[in-house]
Amino acid sequence: MKTALAFLLAARRCEIDDLERLALSCELVQAVSELVHQLQRERGASNVFLASDGARFGAQREAQLDASRAAEAEVRAWLDRPELGGERAGASVLGGARLFTRIALALHALDALPEVRADVAAQRCRPDAATARYSEIVGALLALVFDAADVAVDPEVSRLLVALFNLMQGKEFAGQERALGAASFAAGHPAADAVQAIQYLVEAQSQCFRRFEAFCGVEVLRQWQALQSIMPLAELERLRRVLLASGPGAPLDSARAEGWFACCSQRLDQLHEVEVALARGLGEACARKIAATRDEARNQASLLQALSAASEPRAPLEMLMGGELADEAVPARTAPGAERVEAPGAEPLGPRLGRSIVDLLHAQSQRLQAMSDELDAARAALEERKLIERAKGLLMSCRGLSEDEAYRLLRQTAMSQGRRLAEVAGATLALADVLARP
Amino acid sequence: MKTALAFLLAARRCEIDDLERLALSCELVQAVSELVHQLQRERGASNVFLASDGARFGAQREAQLDASRAAEAEVRAWLDRPELGGERAGASVLGGARLFTRIALALHALDALPEVRADVAAQRCRPDAATARYSEIVGALLALVFDAADVAVDPEVSRLLVALFNLMQGKEFAGQERALGAASFAAGHPAADAVQAIQYLVEAQSQCFRRFEAFCGVEVLRQWQALQSIMPLAELERLRRVLLASGPGAPLDSARAEGWFACCSQRLDQLHEVEVALARGLGEACARKIAATRDEARNQASLLQALSAASEPRAPLEMLMGGELADEAVPARTAPGAERVEAPGAEPLGPRLGRSIVDLLHAQSQRLQAMSDELDAARAALEERKLIERAKGLLMSCRGLSEDEAYRLLRQTAMSQGRRLAEVAGATLALADVLARP
Numbered sequence: 084m085k086t087a088l089a090f091l092l093a094a095r096r097c098e099i100d101d102l103e104r105l106a107l108s109c110e111l112v113q114a115v116s117e118l119v120h121q122l123q124r125e126r127g128a129s130n131v132f133l134a135s136d137g138a139r140f141g142a143q144r145e146a147q148l149d150a151s152r153a154a155e156a157e158v159r160a161w162l163d164r165p166e167l168g169g170e171r172a173g174a175s176v177l178g179g180a181r182l183f184t185r186i187a188l189a190l191h192a193l194d195a196l197p198e199v200r201a202d203v204a205a206q207r208c209r210p211d212a213a214t215a216r217y218s219e220i221v222g223a224l225l226a227l228v229f230d231a232a233d234v235a236v237d238p239e240v241s242r243l244l245v246a247l248f249n250l251m252q253g254k255e256f257a258g259q260e261r262a263l264g265a266a267s268f269a270a271g272h273p274a275a276d277a278v279q280a281i282q283y284l285v286e287a288q289s290q291c292f293r294r295f296e297a298f299c300g301v302e303v304l305r306q307w308q309a310l311q312s313i314m315p316l317a318e319l320e321r322l323r324r325v326l327l328a329s330g331p332g333a334p335l336d337s338a339r340a341e342g343w344f345a346c347c348s349q350r351l352d353q354l355h356e357v358e359v360a361l362a363r364g365l366g367e368a369c370a371r372k373i374a375a376t377r378d379e380a381r382n383q384a385s386l387l388q389a390l391s392a393a394s395e396p397r398a399p400l401e402m403l404m405g406g407e408l409a410d411e412a413v414p415a416r417t418a419p420g421a422e423r424v425e426a427p428g429a430e431p432l433g434p435r436l437g438r439s440i441v442d443l444l445h446a447q448s449q450r451l452q453a454m455s456d457e458l459d460a461a462r463a464a465l466e467e468r469k470l471i472e473r474a475k476g477l478l479m480s481c482r483g484l485s486e487d488e489a490y491r492l493l494r495q496t497a498m499s500q501g502r503r504l505a506e507v508a509g510a511t512l513a514l515a516d517v518l519a520r521p
Numbered sequence: 522m523k524t525a526l527a528f529l530l531a532a533r534r535c536e537i538d539d540l541e542r543l544a545l546s547c548e549l550v551q552a553v554s555e556l557v558h559q560l561q562r563e564r565g566a567s568n569v570f571l572a573s574d575g576a577r578f579g580a581q582r583e584a585q586l587d588a589s590r591a592a593e594a595e596v597r598a599w600l601d602r603p604e605l606g607g608e609r610a611g612a613s614v615l616g617g618a619r620l621f622t623r624i625a626l627a628l629h630a631l632d633a634l635p636e637v638r639a640d641v642a643a644q645r646c647r648p649d650a651a652t653a654r655y656s657e658i659v660g661a662l663l664a665l666v667f668d669a670a671d672v673a674v675d676p677e678v679s680r681l682l683v684a685l686f687n688l689m690q691g692k693e694f695a696g697q698e699r700a701l702g703a704a705s706f707a708a709g710h711p712a713a714d715a716v717q718a719i720q721y722l723v724e725a726q727s728q729c730f731r732r733f734e735a736f737c738g739v740e741v742l743r744q745w746q747a748l749q750s751i752m753p754l755a756e757l758e759r760l761r762r763v764l765l766a767s768g769p770g771a772p773l774d775s776a777r778a779e780g781w782f783a784c785c786s787q788r789l790d791q792l793h794e795v796e797v798a799l800a801r802g803l804g805e806a807c808a809r810k811i812a813a814t815r816d817e818a819r820n821q822a823s824l825l826q827a828l829s830a831a832s833e834p835r836a837p838l839e840m841l842m843g844g845e846l847a848d849e850a851v852p853a854r855t856a857p858g859a860e861r862v863e864a865p866g867a868e869p870l871g872p873r874l875g876r877s878i879v880d881l882l883h884a885q886s887q888r889l890q891a892m893s894d895e896l897d898a899a900r901a902a903l904e905e906r907k908l909i910e911r912a913k914g915l916l917m918s919c920r921g922l923s924e925d926e927a928y929r930l931l932r933q934t935a936m937s938q939g940r941r942l943a944e945v946a947g948a949t950l951a952l953a954d955v956l957a958r959p
Contacts, residue, residue: 085600087632090625093605097617162523167531174612179535181893184885187528191882194525444629447622449914455619456911473894476887 088387088440094447095380101236102376104177106369108231111161112244113362115189116251118154119224120355123258125151126217127348129203130262133210134269134340148200155193162186178234185227192223211274214262219487221255233465237372238457243365245464246298250361252468253291254354260284261347264326268340273329279498281326287504294464303361314353315346322346383443467505474508481518526825526878532885533818539674540814542615544807546669549599550682551800553627554689556592557662558793561696563589564655565786567641568700571648572707572778586638593631600624616672623665630661649712652700657925659693671903675810676895681803683902684736688799691729692792698722699785702764706778711767717936719764725942732902741799752791753784760784821881905943912946919956 128144166175176182199216202208208216228251232244263281267273273281296304322343329335471493478489497507511518566582604613614620637654640646646654666689670682701719705711711719734742760781767773909931916927935945949956 085597085605085628087625087628090600090621090628094618094621094625097621100612101618159523162528167523174538180532180539181889183528183532183535184882184889187525187532188882188886190523190525190528191879441629444622444626448626449918451619451622452911452914473890476890480887 087444091440091444091447092380092384095376095383099373099376099380101177102369102373104175105235105237105240106366106373107164107166107175108177108182108235109240109244109365109369111158112228112231112247113366114154114157114161115224115228116247116358116362118151118158119221119251119255120351120358121147121151121154122217122221122224123255123351124348126214126221126258127261127265127344127351129213129217130210130265131344133203133206133208133213134266137206144203151196155196162190177236178230181230181234182227185223185230189223189227192220195220210266211262214259214266215487218255218259221258225252225255229465229468233462233469236458237369238454238461240365240368240372241458241461242298243300243361243368245461246295246300246303247358247361247365248465249291249295249298250354250358253288253295254351254358256284256288256291257347257351257354260288261344261351264322264347265340265344267326267329268335268343269337271334271337273326273335276495276498278327278329281323283494283498285323290503298461298464299361300364303357303364306360307357310353310357315349318342318346319350386439387443467508470505470508470512474511477511477515477518481515525882529878529882529885530818530822533814533821537811537814537818539615540807540811542613543673543675543678544804544811545602545604545613546615546620546673547678547682547803547807549596550666550669550685551804552592552595552599553662553666554685554796554800556589556596557659557689557693558789558796559585559589559592560655560659560662561693561789562786564652564659564696565699565703565782565789567651567655568648568703569782571641571644571646571651572704575644582641589634593634600628615674616668619668619672620665623661623668627661627665630658633658648704649700652697652704653925656693656697659696663690663693667903667906671900671907674896675807676892676899678803678806678810679896679899680736681738681799681806683899684733684738684741685796685799685803686903687729687733687736688792688796691726691733692789692796694722694726694729695785695789695792698726699782699789702760702785703778703782705764705767706773706781707775709772709775711764711773714933716765716767719761721932721936723761736899736902737799738802741795741802744798745795748791748795753787756780756784757788824877825881905946908943908946908950912949915949915953915956919953 125144125147128140128147131140132144195216199208199213199220203213225248228244228248232241232248235241235244260281263274263277263284267277296307299307322339325339326335326343471490474493475486475489478484478492479486482489484492493504493507493511496502497504500507563582563585566578566585569578570582633654637646637651637658641651663686666682666686670679670686673679673682698719701712701715701722705715734745737745760777763777764773764781909928912931913924913927916922916930917924920927922930931942931945931949934940935942938945
């Protein structure tokens with residue numbers, strides 16, 4: 084018969100298990116963040132290559148393909164880990180079904196890469212089409228990071244994952260801004276709704292970076308702030324102003340395309356430096372948490388052992404733990420000693436030990452409660468995106484739109500009404516019944 | 522190298538695993554609900570036994586002890602299941618650390634039973650003290666059911682668990698009402714704040730039963746409504762009126778104690794019938810879901826196999842699944858056939874199969890999203906209790922109160938201000954900073 088103490092210790096072990104699975108997810112997130120960065124660079128180089136009819140960035144693009152492939156290989160190496168195969172695969176990651184489905188979607192998106200690259204190399208597609216195809220792949224990878232953040236189980240690590248997701252998402256908006264702006268400058272005039280779209284992307288970036296700042300922790304925040312002073316922000320704002328002031332009557336100077344691209348790229352690379360620091364911090368936070376939880380579990384066990392030795396000289400810790408360790412250490416479950424420990428009427432644990440167990444139980448229960456509250460707070464920062472995803476899903480199923488069409492519809496509505504995307508998504512969901520009507 | 526398809530199938534397997542772990546939790550919940558019922562009966566019999574100075578219910582109480590012990594043995598048998606021992610214990614239940622901590626708290630509470638029983642047998646304690654000690658044990662068991670409901674992963678099963686928890690909680694309020702009323706009638710006048718407390722318990726019951734009705738499903742609801750017609754509700758309301766109208770100037774007829782007790786007990790037993798039906802439905806729902814998910818996974822695999830046979834005659838399903846099944850079935854990972862399947866540029870899957878995988882991926886992703894939304898909706902019904910638990914925790918840590926004192930303070934505040942307990946809890950939490958000040 085297992086005792087309360089056995090389950091108290093088993094709960095600790097679960098915490099350690101959960102942290103180890105979280106550390107595994109964080110490794111995937113690190114690899115994915117590197118791959119996203121390389122694909123963003125590849126997208127940018129492909130864009131210039133196509134826009135210049137193959138005259139520029141040919142060599143850069145070739146070199147970039149190698150870097151992208153290396154980053155993809157890292158992600159695939161993670162996916163090939165032996166613990167992710169076989170019957171127990173679900174138990175080795177957090178949020179099994181959800182994360183695996185996201186991985187499947189991301190892998191499927193990545194499967195499109197060779198074809199996109201071939202089309203770019205043969206100059207078979209327009210720059211904006213290539214950008215859109217790369218962006219779809221990056222979107223699938225970002226969704227994976229989002230879900231990893233949403234299923235995380237430790238408040239500190241969750242906060243860092245929320246920060247990293249928002250940094251990556253903000254950087255992706257910056258990458259899309261680069262592409263749109265470069266195309267506009269190169270063409271000598273902004274494309275159809277490019278001005279509105281750039282305004283939206285600028286606003287979306289600042290929202291993401293605000294959330295990133297709220298969750299990234301003191302150290303990364305300091306690095307981020309130091310970086311602001313060397314980022315080409317003044318130049319970026321000047322070029323944005325030129326871009327936004329342009330219109331059918333005010334053509335853009337196409338010679339500025341290069342300056343715009345260089346300025347945006349420099350900023351993206353600097354954002355990536357913060358990303359790398361944050362990803363490293365993620366791994367360290369996991370390791371630190373695992374070590375701390377192991378230490379606490381050991382201290383807890385020693386405390387109980389000391390107390391049990393004091394109040395019951397012949398009761399070693401193994402016996403105290405009842406069924407659990409007894410299964411391994413004591414031949415028969417009904418060993419008289421083990422029985423004695425479990426007869427609470429007789430208080431064989433001794434009052435001090437009994438009291439300590441109660442204290443440990445209540446402390447553990449309150450700690451788990453506090454952790455769960457903090458987790459909820461970190462996850463709340465992910466709610467907006469969930470609203471948007473749900474609204475997209477609704478539009479796809481009720482109006483038969485593709486994912487991209489649904490997103491554009493939401494974004495255009497937000498832009499034209501001057502409302503935030505999440506507000507429009509919330510309003511869409513509130514109209515679910517109306518939309519579902521045939 | 523693993524394919525998107527391998528992770529699509531792995532996600533399905535995770536869903537089945539999760540459902541199996543949910544089924545295991547449901548078995549615990551069933552055993553716990555039976556134990557709670559027996560302890561409620563034991564509490565009632567002990568109450569009468571002590572109030573009559575041992576003159577009444579002696580034999581009933583003895584018989585009840587056997588029933589209680591049998592129900593406790595069922596719970597302990599579940600806890601002794603081999604999958605709950607050893608290193609992988611955390612992976613065999615949902616919400617590992619949290620559920621195990623609750624189990625430890627419940628076991629610790631149960632450890633007090635022999636002493637309570639000995640005190641009752643020797644008539645060493647007052648009826649209200651015995652009631653309070655039993656209620657604490659029942660409270661720990663209810664908290665376990667609550668957490669099992671809160672960590673459940675299937676919307677349909679979650680709804681049933683939320684219904685069962687609310688039915689059990691409502692029934693426990695009914696049991697506390699029985700004890701308070703019995704003591705008041707027996708004493709010939711209501712105890713200090715018994716009138717207010719009974720008003721609170723009546724209101725709390727109706728809240729719980731409303732939530733139960735919202736989640737229990739059509740079939741149990743029909744049984745519940747049929748039962749209402751044979752429950753002694755008119756008699757109960759009449760006796761409640763007598764009780765609530767009494768005061769220092771209006772003594773109670775102590776001869777009515779028996780009628781009150783019998784009427785309340787009959788109702789509790791009838792509530793238990795619904796509980797049993799609901800618990801049975803829970804097991805059936807789990808089994809049904811597991812079977813359906815297995816079928817779906819099989820159909821999905823057959824569909825893909827059929828499609829792969831049509832578009833690629835020599836590609837069996839095993840090969841399609843890439844690394845995952847290849848590990849078991851194909852000797853070398855770099856088998857040329859397997860390689861071919863993975864080169865997406867060449868579209869070796871054939872357009873139909875490629876399209877099917879995309880459809881399956883999107884359908885699975887949307888289904889998981891819809892499930893998660895439904896789950897959130899079911900869990901929202903548990904939010905009130907979480908608020909109350911958090912407010913209790915805050916008062917305990919900031920004001921140094923015991924759990925019971927914290928609860929009484931919240932309840933008294935709610936009663937005196939005519940507000941709902943959850944409102945008072947919310948207001949308490951909003952004042953966290955003020956309360957935390959030394």
